[in-house]
Amino acid sequence: MNSNSKHMRPIWLAEKKGMVQVIDQRYLPHELIVKDLKTVNDTIYAIKQMVVRGAPLIGATGAYGVYLAAINSPGKAADNEYLLGECEKLKAARPTAVNLEWGVDRVYNAAVKKAPGENRMDAIKAEARKIVEEEAENCRMIGVHGCDLIEEFSRKKGGKTVNILTHCNAGWLACIEYGTATAPIYTAFEKGIDVHVWVDETRPLNQGARLTTWELAKAGVKHTLITDNAGGHLMQHHMVDMVMVGTDRTTHTGDVANKIGTYLKALAAKDCGIPFYVALPSSTFDWQLTDGIAQIPIEERDPDEVRFIEGEKDGKITRVLVPPADSPAANFAFDVTPARLVTAFITERGICNANVHDIKNLFPDKKQW
């Protein structure tokens, strides 16, 4: 994706240096820092500390983590037990996004099944790369399908601005290229459709305020930053035409885990008769779980992420304390939006309703239904 006319991705393989490199998303938009990942521990740190974040990117990072496990111990790469142990460590880095498990497992299985012997390293690298390229292509296709929805709205409004509200960052920073929720927006923008994005700041880590605004500004897409509290008011007053969000894990019954606060926006959309779309590649479906609220593990993170806020002051990134120093805080990172509040899913294969029947029809090959 274009960032200041330079083609960038949030992750890439620096093969000659024997490492993976990522954009350190903690310092955006104020500093663009590239971080080296040389080991499995580096990879786990990057996922846990949210150097990288976003379901598809976490999946890709996990896949490259398996590659790092192999190149760091070439002698052990052929040892299934060693490799499996490293994979388990990687998969435990964050609990909610299913893509992490999916990406790591896919590389491990490719290694074990396709390359039991000597050439395992190449098989691992090839599979990790394949995941990255496939996810980029999936996001492109999400853009193509989702753009139809925006185009339809634009026609209905006689070409007037289509206002889309999004929560968190489900852009190219989260997804290799294009993004999930933002892919239809970028595609519509490139087609000349008049779009404007309401960007939820997305407390506590402000991925909307820091990352989505940055992405949209670089791409030249009109946008306005709002607090997470504001969306309901905007919807009541017909200032939002549709909501588009990503997801960290969606059950094959249609329940959507996404950044905390998504459920509140889905409720407001329902109450105001506004369509609520969730964009995701098939890697984000959980083909096992059936009840999102009861079964999807919700990560609880460091309360200091709520208590302290980082921003720029005098050219330096500075951290300030908002509440009294001794006030306790809680930091739930995700919530679950029940399928009944979701208008439709936008996937690489097309649009489908949020129920097991329609998801099965679109993805008959993904599980034993």
Next chain:
Amino acid sequence: MNSNSKHMRPIWLAEKKGMVQVIDQRYLPHELIVKDLKTVNDTIYAIKQMVVRGAPLIGATGAYGVYLAAINSPGKAADNEYLLGECEKLKAARPTAVNLEWGVDRVYNAAVKKAPGENRMDAIKAEARKIVEEEAENCRMIGVHGCDLIEEFSRKKGGKTVNILTHCNAGWLACIEYGTATAPIYTAFEKGIDVHVWVDETRPLNQGARLTTWELAKAGVKHTLITDNAGGHLMQHHMVDMVMVGTDRTTHTGDVANKIGTYLKALAAKDCGIPFYVALPSSTFDWQLTDGIAQIPIEERDPDEVRFIEGEKDGKITRVLVPPADSPAANFAFDVTPARLVTAFITERGICNANVHDIKNLFPDKKQW
């Protein structure tokens, strides 16, 4: 209300000095600064810049503003036209909270009707003081009535902790004494009922994170700070027993304007079957308007309140920029929760349902019904 064992109010008359003094709420919890209000312009500044905030306190500040108009121009105090002009300026300081208009009008009418001649200054001072004392007593009674609801929940739960979620600050800082939404909590706490408060941080100005936490900590009430995004998740998982909020203006048909984001919490409470209570003195009812969403003016404030965040660093209050420097932002300060989402109102006269019939029954004397 107790703050470090010293009895404090957020506003008081420093009569000998010929001025009003207030706690400057912009610097809490990190600094407790008292600000002098000597003129009508000082008063308008304090209301606009949210040195003081909260519907009942804005009403009281407006009332004292009329007093400052009179003592600053003793020669003109008997001139109705002069006084009316100053009142109009005061009333225009902020648009949403109806208490400002109510407080200013009450003092003006008392002056004009009760003291057409020489003793007008005393009448003005007496009426302003009466408003302040009445509002304090109204809040105490809100506490008494609202405590019954908490006590009932406590009994149902066999004495286990009652978890109450609140948004913004509707505590004594907003209301002279006790608060509106917090009054039942303080009363329950003093009666030995086990209560715990989930405090929404309340972006953009963080009144929950800065003020409600500070108040509750000083009073010794258990509480946990959360992001505004978190309440829906907590309600889905039965971690909230009831929601209690204040309001800036409530139509006599039951629609509730309150801090932006309140509507989202009301939707979640409805979806999860959790009672949603709004606590208010009768001064916050708007006896004219009938449709909150269409008719209540919603203040739009400086977008920089969204873009910049203030907190403490190395003992100093420091302001940091979160989004890219050139990202536009919007800052709607309130939203409206329709009556259908409100379980009941807690008023100084008791509890009533959110409809015109029940509000009329409780307040038959407040308008020509």
